[in-house]
Amino acid sequence: MTQPLDINAVSAHYGTTKVLEDLSLSVQAGELVSLLGASGCGKTTTLRLIAGFLSPTSGSITLGGRDLTRLPTHKRDIGLVFQNYALFPHLTVLENVAFGLKQRGIAPAERRKRALAMLERVGLAALADRAPGALSGGQKQRVALARALVIEPPLLMFDEPLSNLDAKLRVDMRVEIRQLQRANGTTSVYVTHDQEEAFSISDRVAIMNAGRLMQFDRPEVLYRRPANTFVARFVGFENIIPFKVTAREGDRVTAETAGMALRLPQSAYGTIPDTFLLATRPDGLVVSTDPAAEGLPATLGLRTYLGRAYQYQCETPAGHLIANGSLTAPLESGTAVKLVPAPEQCTILAAEGAR
Amino acid sequence: MSDRPHPILIGVAALVYFFLMVPLVIVVGAALSDTTYLTFPPQGLSLRWFENIFAISAFRRTIVTSLQIAFLGTLIALLIGIPAAYALNRFRVELPRWLGTLFVLPILVPEIVFGFALLKSLTVGAGVPVFVALLIGHTLLVLPYVVRVISASLASFDFSIEEAAISLGSAPVKTFFTIVLPNVRAGVIAAFILAFITSLNDVSVSLFLTGPGISTLPIQILAHVEQFFDPTVASVSVLLMFLTVAVMAVVERTLGLTFLAK
Structure with a gap:
């Protein structure tokens, strides 16, 4: 049948x-x-x-x-x-x-x-x-x-x-x-x-x-x-950041966007090509107030309340990004933070020419 | 604003109804008069002028002709108009807009011009027999009403219903008869009645197309008035009025007259 x-x-x-x-x-x-x-x-x-x-x-x-x-x-x-x-x-x-x-x-x-x-x-x-x-x-x-x-x-x-x-x-x-x-x-x-x-x-x-x-x-x-x-x-990866690999040392891949370097563990991401796009949902960018954190420097903008988290509009040299922060410590607009990608919430896309 | 209509509005409405109704009252009154000339108020009451209609063979013949033409013309107009209205609505996106306007043209052209054009082309030009010419003229005359009324009915028809039937295994032509037509039945009936009345009461087109031996009732009424001044015309008019009213009553009963407002 x-x-x-x-x-x-x-x-x-x-x-x-x-x-x-x-x-x-x-x-x-x-x-x-x-x-x-x-x-x-x-x-x-x-x-x-x-x-x-x-x-x-x-x-x-x-x-x-x-x-x-x-x-x-x-x-x-x-x-x-x-x-x-x-x-x-x-x-x-x-x-x-x-x-x-x-x-x-x-x-x-x-x-x-x-x-x-x-x-x-x-x-x-x-x-x-x-x-x-x-x-x-x-x-x-x-x-x-x-x-x-x-x-x-x-x-x-x-x-x-x-x-x-x-x-x-x-x-x-x-x-x-x-x-x-x-x-x-x-x-x-x-x-x-x-x-x-x-x-x-x-x-x-x-x-x-x-x-x-x-x-x-x-x-x-x-x-x-x-x-x-x-x-x-379409499925909600609202942050898509273009990167260029500048160095590879074992598992550590150093990649750069808009003059900001970020070290990524290759084992957590799978294969990382020389140029790529890092895509994350707002949940995949952890808002860290620790200046030593391995992340993208950002200035927080508007904060909205989602129920399960606070969402921040963030300004970075790589452009406008959206990140979710914890409910326990709401941060004020203008705070300088680091946005740390959580590998399990990110995906690597091949760079696309015309898009 | 109060809920009560303004007195001037009531007055104007009353005047309009007065002027609409008075001629009808006068005609009915005159038809019942016992005198040999048209007069109002009626002097004496009699139905003899109604009997006289049927005594005059021209009236008998033209009533039959009028009914034949109205019935056949409407039927042919439906046979052309239903598929046309269906196509115009079904393929609204694909078809050019002027195609729909084409079917309304006979209404837009003054009837006198329309009748004259038919006379030149059909009777004089092509030598078409009088009855056939009348039939063609009336078919064309009522076609716009048929297309218009059935289109209004089809405009609210959801064509995905037709697609559903086809997807369930019903062939397209069969689907038209078992699914589409039953759902626009009201429109078809309304179109029939409207077309029938229009044909029955038409003067302008018939005036050009009637010929020796064959005429329609309204034309015969005109001819009669030219020669006689007896109340027969009034009683024929009453008869025509009642035919129309009877047909309208059927419409009102089955569908309501709201479709006319569209």
């Missing part, structure tokens, strides 16, 4: 606008992959290409070895869950769920049985005879989910399915979606702009920008080891 999805070198152009450039992506059977990015990054285009609402300019899409590229949407056998639910307003909840079964020529009694069983699974069997208009947002999305799942599609796709729900319901629903997807083992593609949502429910996440795939990996890897500055910034 469950099948792998392969997107092979797909490009989509509208006139001269390149919406998608040479995208290749493989989703393993039973895997849930999120396409994550800001609006206009090409994630929705990718979903619509897989669904068949758009045709690629070049490249191909296969599902379980079956070439979908030239197949019309209604023959692709893909379950779709839309952001605005897209329930049929003139049909009851039960008829909505049974719609796909009807298209497959399944007898009325059987389709009723299967649709009811699916509604049971999403906890809405009691509302089977209601009109969709009478349901709440969360209930509508459950019906939409049941409608997509009941046809037992080899591929399930979600287009920002939780964006219209309030925050609390969004968290509940994503757990529910993940549980249903796991239980059925359906290969799934999930489009969202919400990083937390994508990271929390996906096996792997594809981060996209301007029609290109930036990085495709497990959430844990993306979160800790972004492959480039775009992904680094």
Whole structure:
């Protein structure tokens, strides 16, 4: 039942606008992959290409070895869950769920049985005879989910399915979606702009920008080891400092930025190339008042309260940086400090020419 | 500001209603008069001028013609207008803006000019038979209303519903009939009624396109008034009014008239 999805070198152009450039992506059977990015990054285009609402300019899409590229949407056998639910307003909840079964020529009694069983699974069997208009947002999305799942599609796709729900319901629903997807083992593609949502429910996440795939990996890897500055910034590495290595003595690598030297233990960072970018989250820069500390000299600016820490806007010769300091000793604006990178919270990126 | 409308506003509104209603009251009154000439207030009460409508064969014929033209013209306009409105809304982004305006042109062109143009091109130019020319004229006349009303209905239709149906295995053409059409049913009914009434009451276009032996009811009324001054025209007018009111009542019952305000 469950099948792998392969997107092979797909490009989509509208006139001269390149919406998608040479995208290749493989989703393993039973895997849930999120396409994550800001609006206009090409994630929705990718979903619509897989669904068949758009045709690629070049490249191909296969599902379980079956070439979908030239197949019309209604023959692709893909379950779709839309952001605005897209329930049929003139049909009851039960008829909505049974719609796909009807298209497959399944007898009325059987389709009723299967649709009811699916509604049971999403906890809405009691509302089977209601009109969709009478349901709440969360209930509508459950019906939409049941409608997509009941046809037992080899591929399930979600287009920002939780964006219209309030925050609390969004968290509940994503757990529910993940549980249903796991239980059925359906290969799934999930489009969202919400990083937390994508990271929390996906096996792997594809981060996209301007029609290109930036990085495709497990959430844990993306979160800790972004492959480039775009992904680094996207996942919250707010400080990206360019360095040049000036000396290497055993494990000690001395690197320089804006005239400031910093000694880094190579063993803690992995390989350090001759020119590199040091990327850290605000948590990865320790604010130290010890003048002898091995860090970047900085002057503290505005302090904000985050609950778990104080955050400081810092001015350094290397530019504006953001660091988090402890709650026990709040520091005043204008204090001269050292910002000490914590290796386990930092990552080394290759220097990028044009960025 | 108080919640009570200003006295001047009440006065103006009352005047407007007065001027709207008075001619109708006079026509109804005149139609019921027992005299052989048009007069108001009616002298004596009689329904004989209503009977007279059906005694005059020209009226009988033109009522039938008017109903045929209105019905067929509206039907053809729907067959063209529904797919047109669908395409205009479905592909709003892809299609050029002027395409939508194209369908409203018959309303923008003065009806007299429109009728004359049809006469020159259809009847005189192409030698199209009178009935067919009338039918084409009326179809074109009501097409803008059909496209406009159904477009308004489709504007609030969420096309992702159509995509959902297609993704569930319903072929696109089938989806149009099972998913799109049922959801714009109200618009289709409204368009039908509006188009039907417009066609039934049209004078300007029909004036140019009617010919020997074939005429519509409003044109026959004009012709009758030129020769006779009896209350028959008043009773025919009342009949036409009632047909219109009956149709409007159906609209009001099924959908409410709010669509007209769009």
